[in-house]
Amino acid sequence: MIRWFLALGMGMGMLAATNSASAVDEVTPNVVLGIHGGIGEDKKDMTPELEEKVRAALHAALKAGKAKLDGGGSGLDAVEAAIRVMEDDPVLNAGKGAVFTHEGRNELDSSIMDGKTKKAGAVASVTIVKNPISAARAVMEKSKHVMLIGRGAEVFATRQGLEIVDPAYFWTEFQWKAIQDVWKKEAEAKKQSGDASDVLEIPIAKPHYGTVGAVALDKDGNLAAGTSTGGMTNKMFGRIGDSPIIGAGTYADNETAAISCTGHGEFFIRYSVSHEIVAQIKYKKVSAKEAVEDVINRQLKDINAEGAAIVLDKDGKFTTARNSEGLYRGWITADGKFQVRVYDE
Structure with missing residues (x-):
């Protein structure tokens, strides 16, 4: 039987990581909000029009999050506001721009964490919640649980008065074409192999690792972090990645950092x-930059796992690390100076 591995051909995904670059942004002090919009497109595939849209999305997210902080809001308020903007922008793989699953659905995951109390909330595999980050926060603040999934999460979000939409809201032409291309390759592979099974290993030249996230430090010194995603193109039904899992895709700890x-x-x-980044800061007594560089550019790269992380430490020092060519990212300082980057700039 020819196997289909989750959302991508595993071999091609690992090859992409093997050939990827390693990079760490310089440490920027006095940052109150940092964001990312995922690894995104390889530079050769990036058009001026797409880059302009990505930069505009990041600018809008930074503006929304900073407005919350300037108005006396908490780090949680800033994280939620910034991520909601990115969820509403079809250029990013979260909310409106989510990728399609193998079954042609959009299944969304999100999480949020409070660095002061260590409280956290998450939702996974939701299909009708317009802004999953708000549902994750509702789970944290209005339930006794940390994670709700599927129909249960959707019912909970509805009862909390969150905006519910028809699943068709998440449809975008770009992502629909992407999943159709995968389906076509699957059909061709089945025909050539004579295999009648429903699962196939179809290599995708560039796996779509799209996610959005934010980290914030408010006037009271409290850290917060959040992450939201549509997952992987062609992912198996019910697949859940790291984004809604506390300690994997999201973590915040007032003693160390938000990631x-x-x-x-x-x-x-x-x-x-x-959590590994936080643990290194806390127990090895290394800087946030040293910790994130070790985890992303040594531990993960050694196993050919492509990815990136943004980190804001308790003193307002912000940095990022990636072992991919690009990372959509941005940050803003307490005095309003901001930076947005897509590749090495």
Whole structure:
């Protein structure tokens, strides 16, 4: 039987990581909000029009999050506001721009964490919640649980008065064409092999590791982190990656740092990436930059796992690390100076 591995051909995904670059952004002090929009497109595939849209999305997210902080809001408020903007933008793989599953659905995951109390909330495999990050926060603040999934999460979100939409809301032409291309390759592979099974290993030249996330530090010194995603193109029904899992894709701890990740989720879960960064800061007494560089550019790269993380430490120092060519990212300081980057800039 020819096997289909989750959302991508595993061999091609690992090859992409093997050939990827390693990079760490310089440490920027006095940052109050940092964001990312996922690894995104390889530079050769990036058009001026797409890059302009990506930069506009990041600018809008930074503006929304900073407005919350300037108005006296908490780090949680800033994280939620910034991520909602990115969820509403079809250019990013979260909310409106989510990829399609193998069954042609959009299944969304999200999480949020409070660095002061260590409280957290998450939702996974939701299909009708317009802004999963708000549902994740509702789980944290209005339930006794940390994670709700599927229909249960949707019912909970509805009862909390969150905006519910028809699943068709998440449809975008770009992502629909992407899944149709995969289906076509699957059909061709079945025909050539004579295999009648429903699962196939179809290599995707560039796996779509799209995720959005934010980290914030408010006036009271409280850290917060959040992450939201549509997952992997062609993922198996019910597949959940690292984005809604506390300690994998998201973590916040007032004693150390706030982290949001993006990349090949299965590896981020196995290596507890966001918590590993915090643990190194706390117990090895290394800087946030040293910790994230070790985890992303040594531990993950050694196993050919592509990904990235943004980190904001308790003193307002912000940095990022990636072992991919690009990372859609941005940050803004307390005095309003912002930076948006897509590749090495």
